[in-house]
Amino acid sequence: MTDPRPPRGPGLDEPVLFERGSPGRRGYTLPPLAESERSAGSVAPELCRDDLEDFPELSEMEVLRHFLRLSQWNYSAATNFYPLGSCTMKYNPVLNEKVARLAGFADLHPLTPPGAAQGALELMAELEGLLAEVSGMDAVSLQPAAGAHGELAGIKIVRAHHVSQGRPRRNVLIPQSAHGTNPASSALCGYQVVPVASNDEGMIDPAAVARLADGETAAIMVTNPNTLGLFERDIARVAATVHEKGGFVYLDGANMNALLGVAKPGHMGADVLQFNLHKTFSTPHGGGGPGAGPVAVKQVLAPYLPVPRIVHGDGGFTLSEDAPKSIGRIRAFYGNFGMLVRAYAYMISLGGDGMKRATRMAILNANYLRKQLEGVLELAYDSPCLHECVFSDSTLERLGIETLDLAKRLLDHGFYAPTIYFPLIVSGAIMIEPTESETRETLDEFAAAVHAIVAEAREDPGRVKSAPHRTRVSRLDEVRAARRPRLRWRRAAPS
Amino acid sequence: MTDPRPPRGPGLDEPVLFERGSPGRRGYTLPPLAESERSAGSVAPELCRDDLEDFPELSEMEVLRHFLRLSQWNYSAATNFYPLGSCTMKYNPVLNEKVARLAGFADLHPLTPPGAAQGALELMAELEGLLAEVSGMDAVSLQPAAGAHGELAGIKIVRAHHVSQGRPRRNVLIPQSAHGTNPASSALCGYQVVPVASNDEGMIDPAAVARLADGETAAIMVTNPNTLGLFERDIARVAATVHEKGGFVYLDGANMNALLGVAKPGHMGADVLQFNLHKTFSTPHGGGGPGAGPVAVKQVLAPYLPVPRIVHGDGGFTLSEDAPKSIGRIRAFYGNFGMLVRAYAYMISLGGDGMKRATRMAILNANYLRKQLEGVLELAYDSPCLHECVFSDSTLERLGIETLDLAKRLLDHGFYAPTIYFPLIVSGAIMIEPTESETRETLDEFAAAVHAIVAEAREDPGRVKSAPHRTRVSRLDEVRAARRPRLRWRRAAPS
Amino acid sequence: MRYIPHTEADVAAMLSAIGLRSLDDLVAHIPQDLLRQATLDVPDGLGEADAARRLVELAGANRVSPELLCFAGAGAYPHFVPSVVDHVIQRSEFATAYTPYQPEVSQGTLQATFEFQTLVASLLGLEVANASLYDGSTATAEAVLMAKRLMPKAERVLVAASLPPQYRQVVRTYLEGLAGLECDEIPFAADGRVDRAALERMLEPAPAGVVVGYPNFFGIVEDLGAIAEMTHAAGAIPISVTAEALALGILRSPGGLGIDVAAAEGQSFGMPLSFGGPYLGLFATRERFVRSMPGRLVGETVDEQGRRGYVLTLATREQHIRRERATSNICTNQGLCALAATVFLALAGRRGLRELADHNARKARYALSRLREQAGAELLFPAPFFNEFAVRLPQARRRHERALERGVLAGVTLGDSFPELEDALLVCATEVHSVADMDRLAEALAA
């Protein structure tokens, strides 16, 4: 008898929920109703559903055990180096989790009259101020639920201003290296996307912008540092060009972790930007969310910010909907408040001195790791990088492996993979963002693993191409998943 | 390149703390002192140590990551079926963990005047009452920190009473099947241990007790159900015999999980017993502790209970040291209070109906599993069992494997091993206690694994004897550990 | 700083490995004027204890239960969160992972999300659910956009005026500037339900979709089957919006009643109120519409040894592949909230969820009876409701304020969003409210 794959985590295997349990089990029990409640009646039978098809029935411990086992099948930033470029997988402090759960926050209904929610409003007002300060912008709304949602709000704001000037204009200029949410958000606001080619240094070509910008240009969306980790040297010139045509500069702030205390978007000509608190400000990614994507603007755009706005008056903090030019409401209530609490806790913990240091250490880590890898992978561009560095697959190709193979083999070494195949302008891109949280030792170990894999590819490329070998499952068939989508569990037909 | 062993948990390997870190790192930072504090002075230099040799220096995330990785190397009751006999590895409710951390409990100083600690005292008083009720005893002290500590308190109480009658007496009768703490606790109170042989049904032989009991018998320590999971049928007769000689009956209550709502020790003739709250009442074992081992007595022994006692008067609850006959204090303060909170939460959650059901289901599970295994392992005794069942190694021996091999191979199937080689009176004992928390499906899977291993031993005994194969490390050299003890980390000599 | 591991020795060694002399060299290529102006006017960092103290202070400046009993709903419901839910979502492996781009080391997140999709699809009575959207309001907006994709020629969408007002506003914001999609409001009738006669008239010319609340903002159970039928008959997409997903533990499912796209707010399934977020947008539709769906999807597949496993799939709908032609711009969603809901629903289970919903319904009816008897309230709309209902009582706003002083948040004042309903309150009751709590509510609102 052979033991094929290791039990990852303590369970050899863990079936889906629906294959566990037994009718009649309960993981959550309610106290009996009082007679007066029982006799008060319920929903009329004709309005009631028959059954909750497929819902399992489990004891409390069965549920707990199931999810504990599943959890052990994940790599995560807390347990593994997770150098996913553009994602800023920094340390998510445990303290943040604790304070977000304080009853005064967790149990606060969003429609509690402001007089009874002063602590929450004060926190939000302070956070707005902190974000404005670090970005050099004038006003902030905390409402967007994630980066892309912030982009949507930001472009809507731009549009609202243009409409107030007569017409919305038609285009948004977007560099080819931009994240997919930029064009998607622009399109969602009814704009045409006009791609801007990168120059051979991986940067926006100011001349190209000058050619493309005109009276139909609503805005340019710039990521700075861009998705290659490079500071857009000509940002000021680009901004001036667009401003001249009456357009706005939208700055994708997903990479703010490279800028705190180094350069403020507000000084680069940015008119509007979104933050990704789940990147720069340490709120956890949660396996896909929730995030928070506050949007910040210069004074001229402030009237368009989403409602409600937090206002500080004599009687304390209140929420105001009195903003006739506002783009309106972009979600129910006021944002992913629990994430705001975490980001606030992080910012006061780090402080101004800490933020400055964090950014510098993030840049140091990226440059150090880049140096360690230069010999073995090919840099996409060799301009000085900030918080992340991007390699192409040219070295790998010569060895007969692909970026994907390197990524999968890294998993066997206990590392999550870098972001791969993004940005699109780099062939087989390998995008590495170590963040300031990681130690030099970890970076060295990671570099050693890359070296080892490249060496292995020379000797035994098959082993690399069939990786991963030490994970719970081996390479998964993504083509099959897409061809014959099985998007929910179904009870096997009785045989 | 081969990948020998799987990474268990996300880290391939995790060095000891002392091999991580770098001088100057900090995982815990303090705010600066005020000038007035700084200038207040500190400990005089000549009283100060030079250094904290070997202490590491790590960032907060390094510390977290280290321990998260270590955690994944454990099997635990929450993640794995953990059928450790005599340990009652039942579900440890998450709610208990939450309520024990309420600030009103966690931040309460033990020397807070009782008037400011009424909630804690009320909880303790109620818990005493609940424990008395379920055991049929008259008075309870919550102080002992664990089962063995409760035994110590209990035997000290017995001794104190004998002393008050003139002399302490000399012996404690203890069945051979008893847990090691019973003789150890008796010896610690200055008693000679007189072993009582078990009869061929695995029970105390009342005739043997009658022969051994005399005027020097301070007490008999009986475990009921005993460590074979068998109810001591003649407990009443045994108790009467000992009582006749003026001795007391100490009941080891570690197995109370078999008795709630089934039979009360107080009705069996027990004069004193300890509870293991970390068994019967669901407080977590913590990888070795902390536990809580309240001691309960009949009225005649109540004056000897440890001080302080909780007293309910007009002004509410107070702590009294006014107990001239008391054995005194057996630990600082009042017990492992945090564990008492958990046990209390469990008892009110379960309620009387739930406790009764829990016990019956624990007994059902043990009998069911015993039935599933009877065909493949040899029962040590075939009297009807309660909450656990014990097999001998006679089947295994014939196959050329040992109890230890079966235990290790079970780990490969994702199960913790049963208690092995205890009780001592069973050759190669395999002691299985499933508890009421486990589902029938899990019991079936476990039984199937035992069947598979026995079948495997027939085909390929070497594979079983060299198990485990799928765990983070393979069989560890315990002999070497004991011969050349390395009980702390030492910096490798510079080479 | 405890979050940053670099010692001075580390910095020196790393700089020298890179070939630089100082940290400033790392940013020397950034324009000097930017660098110079980049000083941060932010106080120095705090130790953990001080940071915690500040947060405790801010939290303490909010009034919450038990000090302030909460009977407010209106899109955010006070429910009990079993401790197992929070324990699971605090697991670092779940909380600090990214979107599962490398499935081989993300099976925990992926399998849980697959389970989530299954539960949500079942609950909504539709075939496929996505991995979550931001919240109920944005899920509603996405549903409208999806209807437009399915019915590209239609130029309007009809939205019930009895949708939660904030949801309606979000739909308006999303639609603003999208060529060829107007948003018209379907009035409600005297019984608080969609005015079917008005709807009938508005269905000509055919809109892309018809959006109704289920229950609606007033807590009322619409006749969804009839509306779906009318909508289908007009050739449009019927869309339901459920702001209190627990209602679906007892009410007939939207899909079962003919709805093609269902959006919901899942906060009730294990998320704390948390002043409005993070919550959980639920979204489901019919299998044939899956390629028009917004948001991530997890699908089942096999690995090279044929073992079952899960991956992100059908990504060609998404922004990172399709960019400006994507079905939505969403990237980060509400993953950990979806996990919370999965744990919650697993704990409650098939019968438990029904029972929970039933208890809510009964408690709400008890609360109503007390408000009638003791506070002189009248039910505003004579229509069936779930756990929330609107009552009329004289001087509603003043009484609401006074109740607040008495430690009761007595629902929300309807006049804020519906000036014509100035004398009305919207009140919910759930399993967290004991008989005594509800009696206190009635007392607090008594004249």
Add this chain to the structure above:
Amino acid sequence: MRYIPHTEADVAAMLSAIGLRSLDDLVAHIPQDLLRQATLDVPDGLGEADAARRLVELAGANRVSPELLCFAGAGAYPHFVPSVVDHVIQRSEFATAYTPYQPEVSQGTLQATFEFQTLVASLLGLEVANASLYDGSTATAEAVLMAKRLMPKAERVLVAASLPPQYRQVVRTYLEGLAGLECDEIPFAADGRVDRAALERMLEPAPAGVVVGYPNFFGIVEDLGAIAEMTHAAGAIPISVTAEALALGILRSPGGLGIDVAAAEGQSFGMPLSFGGPYLGLFATRERFVRSMPGRLVGETVDEQGRRGYVLTLATREQHIRRERATSNICTNQGLCALAATVFLALAGRRGLRELADHNARKARYALSRLREQAGAELLFPAPFFNEFAVRLPQARRRHERALERGVLAGVTLGDSFPELEDALLVCATEVHSVADMDRLAEALAA
């Protein structure tokens, strides 16, 4: 019941597999009279929400910081617990494992315990530390018993009267009934330290051991080196007892001063006050005495492939092997508390622990200065202290009570244990106390 998975169908199937007809058959062999009397007069079980509510209510009936500022020490110290500590010990894999009997699937617990032993040994300045004992008081008693094992002929043990009174009482309880081991108390001198002249006299005939506090109950740093020397000269075992282990972050180590057995209370390293427990008994000694040591030990070894791993070792000292001849009866210890301490010490680290101790010392001195200035207190003993000190002030007990009303637990009244010190308070200050807190203490105690 949510903790018990059995459905009626499960029960029926299982009974039938066993060949029984009813649950009662399972216990039919138990004497009928016992069964009959076994009814439980205990209310029915509560749902999770109700159970939680009851506990919140009880917790709320205790007064704690910030409502009641705590300056009480006396064996339990208010310290800050970094959130990482609690996060780690809540990991189910650590919290719900048993003693690591199967090392191959317990390496997490085992390696952490090995790290704990290393840290404790270093802190106490001795070669070997065990895996924990119940608390400081029982560790003290175990140390005395160990001294007796090492010096079987000796018939007495000397215990400083300035040990925490509860510790002394526990030693007495443990020794009661043990043939040939009397316990004599060494008085303290006018400066609060051990009366060395008296000790000199008492060392004849040689006792098994001499036990002194370090710091002692009054917070005072004894001259441990001199005492160890005298004790060694008399042929006895010098034993130190540290009720506030943080002191050893700055004070010279017991082992370094000649102590052979050191016991301590480790609560300050990451355990909440929790009304007195669970805390953490630390215990270390010299390598040559290891086989007389009580408690579990983890040792390093290798697996079959030569990889480093950890196991429980030297178990022949323990009750499960040696039964009545074991070095102690201890079985369950304080494992999870040991883990908390390991995490705490790793976070603080080499320099951080020293700094923390230094801050404690300075804050205590500042608090003393304020009490002198504002409350007219005088230092009771002219001797060096760490973070706790005894002051004399008129009407100490009354002022202590009044301070309580004013929201300050102003230390503990010494008169309870030392009638001769009726006018004295024992006060501690730690890193949790701000200048403002200490000023409030002084005000609260002012006449």
